[in-house]
Amino acid sequence: MDKFVIEGPNRLKGEVYISGSKNASLPMMAAAILTDKDVILHNVPDLKDVSTMCELIKRLGCVCERDGKTLRLNCADISSDFAPYELVKTMRASILVLGPLVARLKSAHVSMPGGCAIGVRPVNLHINGLKQMSADVNIEHGYIVAKTEGLKGSNIYFDIPTVTGTENLIMAAVLSEGKTVIKNAAKEPEVVDLVRLLKKMGAKIEGEGESTITIEGVEGLDGVEYSVMSDRIEAGTFMCAALITKSEITLRNAPIFAMDAIVDKFVEIGGEIEILADDTLKVSADKINPVMIKTAVYPGFPTDMQAQFMAALTLAEGTSIIEETIFENRFMHVAELNRLGANIIISGNKAIVEGVDRLIGATVMATDLRASAGLVIAGLSAEGRTDVLRIYHLDRGYESLEKKLSLLGANIRREKQ
Ligand code: EPU
Numbered sequence: 210m211d212k213f214v215i216e217g218p219n220r221l222k223g224e225v226y227i228s229g230s231k232n233a234s235l236p237m238m239a240a241a242i243l244t245d246k247d248v249i250l251h252n253v254p255d256l257k258d259v260s261t262m263c264e265l266i267k268r269l270g271c272v273c274e275r276d277g278k279t280l281r282l283n284c285a286d287i288s289s290d291f292a293p294y295e296l297v298k299t300m301r302a303s304i305l306v307l308g309p310l311v312a313r314l315k316s317a318h319v320s321m322p323g324g325c326a327i328g329v330r331p332v333n334l335h336i337n338g339l340k341q342m343s344a345d346v347n348i349e350h351g352y353i354v355a356k357t358e359g360l361k362g363s364n365i366y367f368d369i370p371t372v373t374g375t376e377n378l379i380m381a382a383v384l385s386e387g388k389t390v391i392k393n394a395a396k397e398p399e400v401v402d403l404v405r406l407l408k409k410m411g412a413k414i415e416g417e418g419e420s421t422i423t424i425e426g427v428e429g430l431d432g433v434e435y436s437v438m439s440d441r442i443e444a445g446t447f448m449c450a451a452l453i454t455k456s457e458i459t460l461r462n463a464p465i466f467a468m469d470a471i472v473d474k475f476v477e478i479g480g481e482i483e484i485l486a487d488d489t490l491k492v493s494a495d496k497i498n499p500v501m502i503k504t505a506v507y508p509g510f511p512t513d514m515q516a517q518f519m520a521a522l523t524l525a526e527g528t529s530i531i532e533e534t535i536f537e538n539r540f541m542h543v544a545e546l547n548r549l550g551a552n553i554i555i556s557g558n559k560a561i562v563e564g565v566d567r568l569i570g571a572t573v574m575a576t577d578l579r580a581s582a583g584l585v586i587a588g589l590s591a592e593g594r595t596d597v598l599r600i601y602h603l604d605r606g607y608e609s610l611e612k613k614l615s616l617l618g619a620n621i622r623r624e625k626q
Pocket residue numbers: 232235302328329330331332333334335336369370371372373374395399512513535536537578579606
């Protein structure tokens with residue numbers, strides 16, 4: 210197991226290249242199941258979740274090959290509908306193969322994901338949607354077992370606008386008979402990017418980015434070559450690193466079009482932004498104002514940025530309140546930030562962050578992907594040595610984070626734990 214050792218405090222300077230989006234790449238990889246032609250994806254980040262999805266796709270009998278930032282997937286010889294527990298337990302997004310498998314093979318055996326460090330995270334909406342599309346779905350021995358004579362279009366309403374649920378059901382609907390309407394669908398840019406890919410493959414979809422999405426089933430889908438959007442959460446994470454270290458950095462290949470809530474909060478906190486091109490922005494900060502943050506579905510403030518902004522706000526000149534509305538247990542980083550000298554208390558789904566003058570290095574434990582990023586950000590500004598343990602969480606979703614930070618001048622290294 211690896212850990213990061215950070216010697217702080219650090220100042221950052223220079224340019225960082227933002228990688229492709231994890232949460233856009235994963236559903237697109239699953240979409241390869243829908244066709245027997247090549248799906249070629251560019252700008253795919255090289256990180257653990259992507260290799261886990263590749264492994265899963267290969268277990269289904271498909272090809273998944275990487276060449277630099279490009280993946281070639283081919284499911285002409287797909288031979289299995291089985292997503293085993295051993296893979297699904299390491300990556301919940303494995304559930305994204307459910308919809309495509311039922312659509313292509315008319316059956317699926319996909320392990321139930323189970324809970325995780327940030328909440329219970331049920332998949333009832335994915336399952337109910339498939340049932341409404343005429344699939345017979347049961348839970349057997351911890352597996353979702355789905356069968357159908359042929360999926361049929363349906364009207365689906367989500368109580369909660371689920372991101373992967375929307376993606377799963379869109380992928381199920383593209384090859385089904387007739388029209389599917391998904392109401393209260395997720396509007397996240399990663400959903401929109403998936404729909405763009407599917408449309409390029411010949412799918413008939415309208416309303417992506419809005420709360421009602423309409424899908425008209427087609428007979429088959431073609432191959433495609435597509436460049437995945439860049440990662441708005443990685444870009445936001447570097448912005449928080451700039452905030453807490455009071456540095457100026459330039460982000461290249463950033464999906465600025467999808468970052469309004471992050472940019473607005475950054476500016477409210479006291480950061481400055483200069484947009485240099487469509488995908489390039491210079492960010493800087495020399496003060497940290499306290500703010501209120503409430504996580505929400507897109508275009509609201511993303512829950513995936515909550516821990517990183519909280520880390521920056523530990524050094525604010527005053528008290529911030531952060532309300533988490535998406536996941537019920539996404540404050541695991543609070544106790545670890547307090548080990549670095551932060552002053553945060555939790556009250557229900559709110560964290561009250563009293564700004565302190567300085568953080569002091571300590572050994573802290575990463576608990577989930579974004580919490581880990583928050584701890585690294587805090588470690589950058591803490592005085593002395595911070596060891597962030599269990600960074601395998603971080604490796605799931607950030608490409609070469611320590612290398613990118615080192616290039617910006619941070620004193621951070623990877624060591625065996
Ligand atoms: N929910 C249900 N039933 C369902 C599905 C979801 O009650 O069937 C609830 C969840 O428990 C949660 C809320 O709905 O309270 C929203 O969850 P959602 O389904 O939207 O989350 P997800 O699709 O499992 C994706 C991202 C997460 C991100 C969330 C919210 C991927 C692969 N994952 O998860 O990303 O936090 O949307 O934006 O796209 C991460 O990258 O670190 C990460 C956790």
